[in-house]
Amino acid sequence: MMSPLEELRHSASHILATAVLRLFPEAKLDIGPPTDTGFYYDFDLDHKFTADDLLKIEAEMKKVADENQPFYRKEVSRDEAVEIIKSRGQERYKLGRLADIPADEKISFYQNGEFMDLCAGTHVRYSSKLKAFKLLSIAGAYHRGDEKNKQLQRIYGTAFPTKDELAAYLVQLEQAKLRDHRRLGRDLKLFHIDEDVGQGLILWTPNGSILRQELQTFISGELRKQGYSQVFTPHIGSLALYKTSGHFPYYKDSQFPPIVEREFMDKLIGAGCSCAEMANRVEAVSAHFAAQVNARTGAETITADRVLPDDQLLHGFMLKPMNCPHHVKIYASQPHSYRDLPVRLAEFGTVYRWEQSGELNGMTRVRGFTQDDAHLFCTEEQVPGEILKCLELVKIILTTLGMADYRVRVGLRDPDSNKYTGEAANWDKAEAACRDAAKTLGVPFTEEPGEAAFYGPKIDFMIRDVIGREWQLGTVQVDYNLPVRFDLTYIGADNAAHRPVMIHRAPFGSMERFCGVLIEHFGGDFPLWLAPEQIRLVTISEKVDDYAKATLDQFVAAGLRASLDTHSDKLGAKIRRAELDKIPYTLVIGQKEAELQSASVRSRAKGDEGTHPVATLLTRFANEVATRALPEK
RNA sequence: GCCGGCGUAGCUCAAUGGUAGAGCACCUGUUUUGUAAACAGGCGGUUGCGGGUUCGAAUCCCAUCGCCGGCUCCA
Numbered sequence: 008m009m010s011p012l013e014e015l016r017h018s019a020s021h022i023l024a025t026a027v028l029r030l031f032p033e034a035k036l037d038i039g040p041p042t043d044t045g046f047y048y049d050f051d052l053d054h055k056f057t058a059d060d061l062l063k064i065e066a067e068m069k070k071v072a073d074e075n076q077p078f079y080r081k082e083v084s085r086d087e088a089v090e091i092i093k094s095r096g097q098e099r100y101k102l103g104r105l106a107d108i109p110a111d112e113k114i115s116f117y118q119n120g121e122f123m124d125l126c127a128g129t130h131v132r133y134s135s136k137l138k139a140f141k142l143l144s145i146a147g148a149y150h151r152g153d154e155k156n157k158q159l160q161r162i163y164g165t166a167f168p169t170k171d172e173l174a175a176y177l178v179q180l181e182q183a184k185l186r187d188h189r190r191l192g193r194d195l196k197l198f199h200i201d202e203d204v205g206q207g208l209i210l211w212t213p214n215g216s217i218l219r220q221e222l223q224t225f226i227s228g229e230l231r232k233q234g235y236s237q238v239f240t241p242h243i244g245s246l247a248l249y250k251t252s253g254h255f256p257y258y259k260d261s262q263f264p265p266i267v268e269r270e271f272m273d274k275l276i277g278a279g280c281s282c283a284e285m286a287n288r289v290e291a292v293s294a295h296f297a298a299q300v301n302a303r304t305g306a307e308t309i310t311a312d313r314v315l316p317d318d319q320l321l322h323g324f325m326l327k328p329m330n331c332p333h334h335v336k337i338y339a340s341q342p343h344s345y346r347d348l349p350v351r352l353a354e355f356g357t358v359y360r361w362e363q364s365g366e367l368n369g370m371t372r373v374r375g376f377t378q379d380d381a382h383l384f385c386t387e388e389q390v391p392g393e394i395l396k397c398l399e400l401v402k403i404i405l406t407t408l409g410m411a412d413y414r415v416r417v418g419l420r421d422p423d424s425n426k427y428t429g430e431a432a433n434w435d436k437a438e439a440a441c442r443d444a445a446k447t448l449g450v451p452f453t454e455e456p457g458e459a460a461f462y463g464p465k466i467d468f469m470i471r472d473v474i475g476r477e478w479q480l481g482t483v484q485v486d487y488n489l490p491v492r493f494d495l496t497y498i499g500a501d502n503a504a505h506r507p508v509m510i511h512r513a514p515f516g517s518m519e520r521f522c523g524v525l526i527e528h529f530g531g532d533f534p535l536w537l538a539p540e541q542i543r544l545v546t547i548s549e550k551v552d553d554y555a556k557a558t559l560d561q562f563v564a565a566g567l568r569a570s571l572d573t574h575s576d577k578l579g580a581k582i583r584r585a586e587l588d589k590i591p592y593t594l595v596i597g598q599k600e601a602e603l604q605s606a607s608v609r610s611r612a613k614g615d616e617g618t619h620p621v622a623t624l625l626t627r628f629a630n631e632v633a634t635r636a637l638p639e640k
Numbered sequence: 641g642c643c644g645g646c647g648u649a650g651c652u653c654a655a656u657g658g659u660a661g662a663g664c665a666c667c668u669g670u671u672u673u674g675u676a677a678a679c680a681g682g683c684g685g686u687u688g689c690g691g692g693u694u695c696g697a698a699u700c701c702c703a704u705c706g707c708c709g710g711c712u713c714c715a
Contacts, residue, residue, distance in 0.1 A: 047710095146710030147711055148710070148711050154642070159711095160644085161711080254715065262715095363642095363713060366641090479714085547672080547674055575673085575678095576677085576678075577674090577678060578675060579673090579675065580677050585676090614675075
């Protein structure tokens, strides 16, 4: 059963299709369900819908609504259904949709006026229920969401029970645009993306860098408490490293192409080697290497067609698409006793991934980003406890920042797939550990089969941006694969070598995406400890410039980020500028304040708070920073 | 990558085939100001980039780059 709102929106999508068929009788229908925020319908039509068409269609929809058409349900046999679909010339997609309906389920059509659609229901009783709707956009969408299929034209719209609710939603959409991190990023000078540098590559400007630096300092403190060790690794690694890890060529489509050593490049070009040959050689490995990996994994992980003689192998580097292989090598650089475990290696590691151009989005989807990454090497028994500590870390961060609107997803194996590596028994244990840890953490979570990584289950923290798109931020992943691929060991109490388990975790996910979401979360009104400019002193007349400068020095000496506005504008103009810059505290300084060694406080949250001694303010602000207090609403 | 839309000054926008313009920002001067915009002047553009059509292109056409909304993807 649909909720009343879903029913309304679903009916709106039928009325949309009704209107489209009136205006474009040759249109072929696919499907039109309700969504969280409205509805859509997918059409196959040679004519490309324009913004103008949208207005015409919407007007036609209003007519249909005004005709007060009743919605009728009609249950039919499968043969009758085929007949109805054919008689309406809609067999292109509807017959396929009909075939999806299981044999034991009833087949129904819904009819309103001249329109009839294969549909499980349910619907409103009369089309006149549709009083408040609006068509919003046109988009391409692959039939059945498969890019191998034809791309259809999707019309999105929204509908509400009343005109007031619709109007409120549209206002909300407008307001959301004002919090968009791309807009605030420019207005508050937080970051810049430059065409000449490259798509999806973030330039952190001074203000944004303060934000990022404060977050890094914050989490670094938490990591020290939890026994992590800080490491640094380079931005590139040899191709051999990623062949061992299995990331190349398996994920080559989402990586920047390899950097091939000049010597080998010159040799190949000199020998007239073709592009295709070079590509093959970049991916190839030696027979010895293949045998080694296959022995470790106990399977034909590297197939014979990837093996070439040593002198034909190409040497080069990858821009690192993840930090794990580097961290694995740090672990492997020394022997480990079970007494040393867990080994926790942390790094703000910058990685590069070749995201499709159409997916890039401000700071939330980029091609180069810095993960607040760490890899934990532990015993099987330590896995549950370590997962829980990782989750607690994420929770501390989200709580400190007042981010409560997120969901937790436990990603499990897809029971119907065999793409996973590692033994079933380990998977069972790891999945149970993830589930238990999520329960212990005490946050609502969903278990989603098929969302695991191929190397282990994971727990993701998902959060929405201002326009409702969901992004994965923090993540904790269990990995049985890399310890095998790299033959990692530790010496157990029994004096024998054992295989450690790896946990990958990044509480923020990436600094870029996290900051993007954080900017929208606060709408640019950052808590004092994160605000790039914490305090702005504004003078009333130049007579107090000297006092203002001396006061500024006191705030700066106390470690606060303060500035002084001595422009000759009137006070109102300076206040306005400070408000637009979203400065947490504006300190007004005039003759009166200078005489009393004080400043008049205007807070972003409360407005004018009256005059206070500078000494009091220094203590107050320092305390607010130290406690990482959230902004008052 | 795919479908559609959009690129004019730092920002918001105007000019629809006939001399590229306004407000804000910025700079200079005047003003010395009490909680969200003082006044005046000035600077700023090869209209994303490259071709084409035309006597003449910001405007029409082609190509390309980028951005936006979806779709697909996301180790």
